[in-house]
Amino acid sequence: MKFQLNVPNVVVALVAAVLILLPLYSQLSGNIFILTLFTRIVIFALAAASLNLIMGYGGMMSFGHAAYLGIGGYAVGISAFEGIGSGFIQWPMALAASALYALVIGALSLRTRGVYFIMITLAFAQMAYYIASGMSRYGGDDGLTIYKRSDFGGLIDLSNRVQFYYLCLGCLFGGIYLIWRIINSRFGMVVQGIRSNEQRMQAIGFHANRYRLVCFVISGTICGLAGALLANNTDFVSPAGMYWTRSGELMVMVVFGGMGSLLGPVIGAIFFLVLEELLSQFTEYWAMIMGPLLLLVVLFARGGIMGLLGRMSRA
Amino acid sequence: MLVLVEQSLNGLQFGLLLFLLAAGLTLVFGIMDFVNLAHGSLYMMGAYFAATFTAWTGSFVLGIGLALCATLLLGIALEFVALRHLYGRDHLDQVLATFGLILFFNDAVRLIWGPAGLALPLPAWLTVPVQIMPGVYYPAYRLSIIVVALAVAALLYIVVMRTRIGMLIRAGASNREMIGALGINVKLLFTLVFGMGAALAGLAGLMQAPILTVQIGMGENILILAFVIIVIGGIGSIRGAFLAAIFVGMIDTLGRAFLPDLLRKILSSSAASTAAPALSSMLIYLLMAIVLVVRPEGLFPAAKR
Numbered sequence: 001m002k003f004q005l006n007v008p009n010v011v012v013a014l015v016a017a018v019l020i021l022l023p024l025y026s027q028l029s030g031n032i033f034i035l036t037l038f039t040r041i042v043i044f045a046l047a048a049a050s051l052n053l054i055m056g057y058g059g060m061m062s063f064g065h066a067a068y069l070g071i072g073g074y075a076v077g078i079s080a081f082e083g084i085g086s087g088f089i090q091w092p093m094a095l096a097a098s099a100l101y102a103l104v105i106g107a108l109s110l111r112t113r114g115v116y117f118i119m120i121t122l123a124f125a126q127m128a129y130y131i132a133s134g135m136s137r138y139g140g141d142d143g144l145t146i147y148k149r150s151d152f153g154g155l156i157d158l159s160n161r162v163q164f165y166y167l168c169l170g171c172l173f174g175g176i177y178l179i180w181r182i183i184n185s186r187f188g189m190v191v192q193g194i195r196s197n198e199q200r201m202q203a204i205g206f207h208a209n210r211y212r213l214v215c216f217v218i219s220g221t222i223c224g225l226a227g228a229l230l231a232n233n234t235d236f237v238s239p240a241g242m243y244w245t246r247s248g249e250l251m252v253m254v255v256f257g258g259m260g261s262l263l264g265p266v267i268g269a270i271f272f273l274v275l276e277e278l279l280s281q282f283t284e285y286w287a288m289i290m291g292p293l294l295l296l297v298v299l300f301a302r303g304g305i306m307g308l309l310g311r312m313s314r315a
Numbered sequence: 316m317l318v319l320v321e322q323s324l325n326g327l328q329f330g331l332l333l334f335l336l337a338a339g340l341t342l343v344f345g346i347m348d349f350v351n352l353a354h355g356s357l358y359m360m361g362a363y364f365a366a367t368f369t370a371w372t373g374s375f376v377l378g379i380g381l382a383l384c385a386t387l388l389l390g391i392a393l394e395f396v397a398l399r400h401l402y403g404r405d406h407l408d409q410v411l412a413t414f415g416l417i418l419f420f421n422d423a424v425r426l427i428w429g430p431a432g433l434a435l436p437l438p439a440w441l442t443v444p445v446q447i448m449p450g451v452y453y454p455a456y457r458l459s460i461i462v463v464a465l466a467v468a469a470l471l472y473i474v475v476m477r478t479r480i481g482m483l484i485r486a487g488a489s490n491r492e493m494i495g496a497l498g499i500n501v502k503l504l505f506t507l508v509f510g511m512g513a514a515l516a517g518l519a520g521l522m523q524a525p526i527l528t529v530q531i532g533m534g535e536n537i538l539i540l541a542f543v544i545i546v547i548g549g550i551g552s553i554r555g556a557f558l559a560a561i562f563v564g565m566i567d568t569l570g571r572a573f574l575p576d577l578l579r580k581i582l583s584s585s586a587a588s589t590a591a592p593a594l595s596s597m598l599i600y601l602l603m604a605i606v607l608v609v610r611p612e613g614l615f616p617a618a619k620r
Contacts, residue, residue, distance in 0.1 A: 134593030
């Protein structure tokens with residue numbers, strides 16, 4: 001792949017450089033807050049990237065991705081609560097639990113298409129929310145405090161802000177690399193082919209739903225990893241974190257950034273969360289501005305930020 | 316036995332309320348091919364309007380009447396300003412745009428009415444218990460919800476199946492371009508249908524208001540239940556929405572009432588009290604999963620286009 005010097009690529013390179021050098025700036029300026037904010041952003045970027053895999057490339061509009069954030073988080077929280085502190089056990093459990101949930105929900109939801117799929121993933125995620133609220137042993141509605149972050153022996157210290165940030169960033173880069181490999185593989189081509197024309201792919205002899213389901217499970221598993229990171233970041237998991245508005249926010253990040261572009265979700269997550277931060281400093285009622293803004297983006301800015309940048313470089 | 320009758324009536328009442336919400340949603344979807352997440356916000360606005368107008372006028376009936384008109388106007392205004400530009404767009408666009416509207420409405424309500432919930436007190440004549448069977452008393456207000464909702468359902472049936480406007484609505488659902496070509500003002504028809512859906516949502520909200528508190532986000536959980544009902548009943552089918560709504564209302568209410576006791580007979584009491592709340596809130600989703608496995612297109616799908 002030849003690197004072209006056009007606007008989207010320059011912006012992406014700049015963003016990557018900023019993300020890598022951010023802890024340095026934070027140390028030099030003593031601004032700890034910005035590192036906390038960007039740790040959160042990087043984690044949400046990973047979640048949005050996983051959603052983009054099925055939304056942008058698979059054509060599956062999941063409105064229930066917050067469930068995986070919750071499941072990944074609860075896997076870490078519950079193991080810590082029950083005395084299993086090792087990240088080598090906690091994190092694979094988070095991934096396995098998310099994958100299993102995605103397998104069951106995906107197998108059921110993929111029996112339907114289009115708007116049914118949106119409603120059903122939403123409803124199942126809400127079910128997961130109610131189950132989490134009903135787990136009275138693990139805090140129920142109030143959530144579960146995690147007193148000790150995942151322990152990776154002497155390998156990495158998650159309580160160290162900078163080390164944890166770089167771990168999250170590494171997971172994000174790893175996740176994006178994985179997604180890039182997937183969409184350029186034979187498997188990814190088939191999934192994108194099914195998005196464009198399912199009947200034709202069936203006729204060639206591909207079992208469309210199997211490919212879709214595998215893609216759905218991969219996406220859910222990556223999002224579960226984001227959930228495990230998020231739980232370590234906040235030292236807390238609660239049902240509120242998997243409420244359906246969270247799923248909506250993830251979708252908004254994907255669409256703001258540009259659905260179906262590899263790095264769009266990262267840009268979208270930065271844009272959404274920084275905007276939220278700025279607006280909430282300016283007014284308590286930030287959603288009154290964010291809501292109509294979203295309406296305008298949907299009406300007038302198709303392709304999101306990456307789409308706009310792409311048009312700028314062609315103009 | 317007494318409890319069973321009472322809980323069944325509660326289930327019926329909840330189901331009918333859900334029907335009012337789901338009917339508007341499924342009408343709008345069936346005719347305009349439009350997914351409206353902000354339907355729950357209209358439900359919430361109906362309740363807030365009712366609480367405000369009742370406090371202003373001092374009369375429950377007057378307050379409710381004004382609130383119904385206000386929700387209808389709000390729905391029409393909403394359609395006129397924002398939503399009509401989204402017809403014919405991707406469902407994803409519609410979902411995101413109306414998600415934005417939910418964010419807006421929630422914060423607008425917080426700004427105007429404050430974060431604390433409101434109460435909508437009932438007049439004295441609606442709080443007396445009514446004897447429905449020998450020895451069985453039931454609150455008059457809940458009974459009146461059942462009566463009103465059944466009346467509205469019947470009215471809806473008559474309007475859709477027996478009047479000229481209903482004929483246009485059905486024609487619009489089966490072929491939009493064609494009725495436009497035949498000289499019907501489709502834009503006006505759509506605005507009308509949307510207003511009707513908004514009024515139904517508002518009615519459901521204001522009838523629920525005296526039972527629960529009027530609060531921000533009250534429309535969201537019930538909206539998801541309405542989605543479940545539409546999925547079970549089949550999109551675009553009012554009959555399906557009616558049957559599925561009553562089914563879901565019954566199962567949810569009876570499940571919450573009796574599941575803990577049933578579980579206690581099978582499991583130890585501590586295990587039962589842990590599992591019961593989670594399981595009873597899962598019941599309707601399990602029902603939806605079963606319907607999906609057996610009939611992915613819903614139990615009563617509308618005729619294929």
